[in-house]
Amino acid sequence: MGKKYPCVEVNLKKVTHNAKTILAMCNKKHIDVAAVTKVYCAEMPIVEAILKAGVTQVADSRILNLKKFKELSCKKMLLRIPMISEASEVVKYSDCSLNSEIDTIRSLSKAAKGLNKIHNIILMVDLGDLREGVMTNDVVSTVSKIVKIENIKLIGLGTNVTCYGGVIPDSENLGKLIDLKLEIEKGFNLKLPVISGGNSSSLYMVINDTIPKGVNQLRLGEAIVLGRETSFGKTVPNCYDDAFILKGEIVEIKSKPTVPTGTIGMDAFGNILSFENKGIRKRAIVAIGRQDIRVEGLTPMDNDISVFGASSDHLILDVTDCKKQLIVGSIVEFKIDYGCLLAAMTSTYVEKYYNN
Template sequence: MRKQYPCVEVDLSKITYNAKQILSMCKNKGIDVVGVTKVFCAEIPIINALLQAGFTHVGDSRVQNLKKMEQINCKKMLLRISMESEAEQVIKYSDVSLNSELKTIKILSQKAKEVNRTHNIILMVDIGDLREGVLIKDVLGIVKEIMNLQHIKLVGLGTNVTCYGGVIPDRDNLMKLVNLRSEIKNLYKLDLPIISGGNSSSLYLVMNGSIPKEINQLRVGEGIILGRETSFGGPIPNCYDDAFILKGEIVEIKDKPTVPTGKIGMDAFGNKPHFQDKGIRKRAIVAVGRQDIKVDGLFPLDKNISIFGASSDHLLLDVTDSASPLKVGDIVEFKMDYGCVLASMTSNYVKKYYEKQPEYSLVNC
């Protein structure tokens, strides 16, 4: 089969392998892992790779993606705070949802009543990152209100850090959740089974053994797909960082100056570009652009290739020193960071291919 470009090649065996390593690492600390599917738009082959590794719970931020996996036999979590306008679908397509607004929780209760169901929720608590979550001082009052809703079951407390404010999870701020659960148990005789202690940024605490023992759930996406924790960007032992590879086709190669001729104004994105004069260089144009990818999240596999920049549709490369001579029609390969994977998997203009390689062993990592 002749491949179409640009494309992302996903090595499903590496995904399964990374997933197994993270599951094992967390299980040793008594932590269940929810596999986050949003970065790859809940593509079914990748979800199946997670299930093959042993995952039983997946989570996504979009109800549309949960709907895609309706027939998959696993528990499903809605990660983004529920919208009132989607309440009926939240009840239908998720087994548990993350919530922080009492008004929305009451609407979820009403929609659950209409279909004779009880919907599980995790109450999100803001421990400092200032994204979603109830302020700590308000938690007890909101829990009391939730307990009066017949079709809502509060199953835990959760938090999210790093994604907005860059706040790093640590023992001190995660213990705020632990202490809140104790207060809720003492005050209301309600023993919440889940403390959901964040995302891939909490993995470093698992790795160094300092995560509070009461934290028993993490929601992990980047750790699985790129093999790294996200507080410091460190690698997770025995995991791969190249399960997702972007491939693009060269459509032009020419020797050109490195500084444009003429008066410099704004580029297509409203920025005034600056250029370093490196003389005449061999420039390749690859048919992929900012409409499809996050340019600063691309890393050529050939380390002798560097990126000049990009427009909406064209990626400009310096291939003067490439490891092998390149010509029009050749394919250039890139590793990607999280934001670039997210953009490329979301783009309708980037083809996706799923490769099933032989099982890997630790020595290959």
């Protein structure tokens, strides 16, 4: 039976190569890698390809995905701040969770008692990106409460930058984590073995050797699967940026004007669009749309093809300059960015194929 389209093709050897390359780079700086699996919905062939590279810890934002890992011998981390309503499952399916709320930590304590377990937590610190985390001035007082909570072990401090506010990690803001670690260890007479210094946006400091000494864990997803750091969008040395390829089938090819005829109102998503008049162009429609992908994250692998736009079900391409003979039924290939990959892997309408 032939392939079904649209689809994402995953080159597992390239994923393993990227993971092995990045792991070696980080380990050289005494940094452990928690491989983030959420972007591909923790699909086991990809998880196994990453573990094959030597990664010993996986991390995901959703309990549903962590449940897939219950038979794996590696360590498991819950990335998203836990919901109180899922406390029992957090303790059951993860070895460690990232936290910022005392009430949630108390709920984890209660769940851990019930399961006769000690649950490890990393206290998240907001260094300015304004997503999750305790403000720096409140860290010490928060720790003073955590250390009194039973069946909970504070193993470190962590932070997240870039994802919401776009703040770039640097030696100054990550350095604050190191200062807080030293203050806490001295003030509370305890050891914090983990300083989790962010995500793929922190990798550029590993590459250029500026990451503060003491940061010993990074939570990496995009760097592994797409081969790029996310502060400046540069390719990680010796990594592949095409381990994931989106493929779609052409369902219509016609020459049409580039400006719609009639009074322009809102599109299907409430946007009022403007159009550049390029005259008559040869347009191909591919059977995939905004319900499945982030259109802005598509890059046609044929440089002579460009994207006009999309509706929920139809991707419209300009194929006027394409040197290949495209017909209805032809397959068009795209590189995809993180947001596009996230949507495509989550969509039940996009098939997934794994090449060893």
